[in-house]
Amino acid sequence: xxxxxxxxxxxxxxxxxxxxxxxxxxxxxxxxxxxxxxxxxxxxxxxxxxxxxxxxxxxxxxxxxxxxxxxxxxxxxxxxxxxxxxxxxxxxxxxxxxxxxxxxxxxxxxxxxxxxxxxxxxxxxxxxxxxxxxxxxxxxxxxxxxxxxxxxxxxxxxxxxxxxxxxxxxxxxxxxxxxxxxxxxxxxxxxxxxxxxxxxxxxxxx
Amino acid sequence: xxxxxxxxxxxxxxxxxxxxxxxxxxxxxxxxxxxxxxxxxxxxxxxxxxxxxxxxxxxxxxxxxxxxxxxxxxxxxxxxxxxxxxxxxxxxxxxxxxxxxxxxxxxxxxxxxxxxxxxxxxxxxxxxxxxxxxxxxxxxxxxxxxxxxxxxxxxxxxxxxxxxxxxxxxxxxxxxxxxxxxxxxxxxxxxxxxxxxxxxxxxxxx
Ligand SMILES: [Zn+2]
Ligand SMILES: [Zn+2]
Numbered sequence: 001x002x003x004x005x006x007x008x009x010x011x012x013x014x015x016x017x018x019x020x021x022x023x024x025x026x027x028x029x030x031x032x033x034x035x036x037x038x039x040x041x042x043x044x045x046x047x048x049x050x051x052x053x054x055x056x057x058x059x060x061x062x063x064x065x066x067x068x069x070x071x072x073x074x075x076x077x078x079x080x081x082x083x084x085x086x087x088x089x090x091x092x093x094x095x096x097x098x099x100x101x102x103x104x105x106x107x108x109x110x111x112x113x114x115x116x117x118x119x120x121x122x123x124x125x126x127x128x129x130x131x132x133x134x135x136x137x138x139x140x141x142x143x144x145x146x147x148x149x150x151x152x153x154x155x156x157x158x159x160x161x162x163x164x165x166x167x168x169x170x171x172x173x174x175x176x177x178x179x180x181x182x183x184x185x186x187x188x189x190x191x192x193x194x195x196x197x198x199x200x201x202x203x204x205x206x
Numbered sequence: 207x208x209x210x211x212x213x214x215x216x217x218x219x220x221x222x223x224x225x226x227x228x229x230x231x232x233x234x235x236x237x238x239x240x241x242x243x244x245x246x247x248x249x250x251x252x253x254x255x256x257x258x259x260x261x262x263x264x265x266x267x268x269x270x271x272x273x274x275x276x277x278x279x280x281x282x283x284x285x286x287x288x289x290x291x292x293x294x295x296x297x298x299x300x301x302x303x304x305x306x307x308x309x310x311x312x313x314x315x316x317x318x319x320x321x322x323x324x325x326x327x328x329x330x331x332x333x334x335x336x337x338x339x340x341x342x343x344x345x346x347x348x349x350x351x352x353x354x355x356x357x358x359x360x361x362x363x364x365x366x367x368x369x370x371x372x373x374x375x376x377x378x379x380x381x382x383x384x385x386x387x388x389x390x391x392x393x394x395x396x397x398x399x400x401x402x403x404x405x406x407x408x409x410x411x412x
Contacts, residue, residue, distance in 0.1 A: 003270075003296075003299065005277075007257050008262055011255060014250060017247060018239075018247075018251075019234055021235075027297055027300070028297060033258075042258070042259050045252075048217045052236070056240050065214055065241075073209065090237050091233055094233070097209045110242070
């Protein structure tokens, strides 16, 4: 006989299905939410979910999550509108925004090319990116996909397509290298190798 | 200017408030739920939360989470009704049920005595446990609180109170020792010390 009541089990299953949550954390969260102290939290999480699902949509220009018609960045006339940074996810966009190193616009792919998952350029809204570039006024596309096999494939696909349609647009990719504040000895060999290959004269990087 | 729209930020905050979820996992979960693939999952998590909050209550006898009038264990006439196992949380109850080593009834405290958090016997529904014991028919109370300072204090409090009111009831506590399937060298010293202190003749533990 199962100890857990059906709605408790269903809720545990719903939490387990979230990325990064294992069976034990799902259980821990659900028991917390259903004990006296957590009830209000459960209700507010439920309504926050419902509200977000209703209000949040994709920006028609850059594809990020937003609830205004255009996202605040696309709507901001002070951004450098001749640069588009292509990222995989809104989380990646957030990391670049937080770096304060970029003042241009964005395009969020929502993933990366992955033939085994049936994700091709079509699924990533690639046509929309190309239309933006073809409309003119874009001088540089900065590809910030991840340094994985699929991220590399996605970057190459985008670079080739832009070179074919708009050869005058500069296509760049984020630099690879040793992360700031990390000891060399704790850095993985592939990163170190890439940093050696991409080495440059001191103070010439600007 | 914040990149995240207010409902996205509110949802991230709601996930961050859950036990064991840090800021980055909260972000990852929310972006997953709001991208195309996750929308249905977000809606079903929201409704599972709402349903659980509405349907799930505490069993009037043992205090566990349930949605029937009595929980299935309290309602099960085949359980050994002269034993009560006292646990801190429904999760602990689940662990003991899954061990298949116990066929008695339960009492869920919902926490442990913690003076700095203003949690005393009153807050743990201790009076209800004592009433069950005083009603008679209970031969043994097995205390399964955690082996922490607060769990120990809770265990001692319960043991003393039962000894005072019903000295004929046997009060036991789970055995401490080396976990099964764990190498001795990976076991913390406090556990090893306890196992040495509680050592017994081989084969006499039954
Ligand atoms: Zn936008
Ligand atoms: Zn019960």
